[in-house]
Amino acid sequence: MATAESGSARQRRRLIVGVKDSLRALRVQLSLLNHRVGSRVALKDVDLDCLDIVGAQGPLSPSALARLAGLHPATMTGILDRLERGGWIVRERDPGDRRAVNVRVVPGRNAELFRQYAGMNTLMDEICDGYSDAELEVIADFLRRTGAAGQVATDRLEAE
Template sequence: MSSGASGGGRSRRRLATEIKDSLRELSNQLAMLNRQVGSHLALKDVDLDCLELIGRHGPMSPSEVARRAGLHPATMTGVLDRLQRGGWVVRERDPDGPDRRAVTVRAVRDRSGEVFHLYAGMNSSMDDLLADYSVAELEVLVDFLRRTATAGHTATADLAN
C-alpha cells in the first residue's frame, strides 16, 4: 500500500464505508436486473447464473459448472436439465474425457442474442458512464473490481469450508 493510502483517518473510514455501502447497493441492483432478465427468459436465478458461467468460460463438465456456481452436483443436474429443455445448453460426450461417460455442457450460441438484448440497456449505460473516466482511472477501477472479486471468492470459499 502506498504511504498516501494510510492517511486521512476519519475521512478514509467514511469513504471506505461509502464504497462498501455502494457495493451492497450495486449487488442488490444487479440481482434485481438479473431477476428481471431471468423472468423475461423464463429462467430461475440459479439457471441464469449457471448459463452465464457456461457462456463465459466455455464448455465444461457439469461438475465444473457446479464447482464454479457453488452448487451441489444433484442441484446442478436439475439446473442443467431445465437449461437443456429450454434450449439454452447442450450436453455432449467429451471425446477427451477420462471415460466414455464424460460429458461437457456448452451454451447454445444462437440463443445468446436473447440474453444480450435484455442487458443492452445496462451495457449502454455502462458505456456512457465509463466514457467519463480517463484510461488511468479505468485502470484503477479494473484493479479495484478484480481485487474485490478475488476477496469475494476468498470469503465464499472460507464460508464453504
C-alpha cells in the first residue's frame, strides 16, 4: 500500500510541476506577445501594463497607479507623459478635489490595441470552445487564485 501511495504522491507532484512549468512558459509567451504589440504601437512593456491597469481599474490618481504597478512615483511621471503624448490617456482634475489629478484611458484609442490582440483573442476562443462550462469555471477559478497568490508573493517581497 505504501508503494501505491508514494507512486500517487509522485504522480501528483509531477502534475503540479507540470502546471508550474506551463505557467512559466505562458508568462514568457505573453511577455513576448506584449513586447511585440508594444513595438507595433510604440509603447514600452511597462506602458502597456499601466494602460491595462488604468483601463481595468481607472480612473486612478498617478500615485494609486504607481502603487498598483509597483513603480516609483517619479517613474510613473515619465510613463504617464509617454501615454499622454501618444493619446492613450488623459489627466483630468478630480471633481471632488481640484488639486488632485486622475488618469483615465481614451476609449476610442484602445481599438488599436484590441486589433493587435485580435489573433490571440481568436485563438483563446478556440481553446475555450474545447472545454465545458464547468471546466471553464475551474480554469477561471484557478487563474483568479493564482493571480491572488502572485499579489501575496509580491506584497511579501516588498515587505522584506
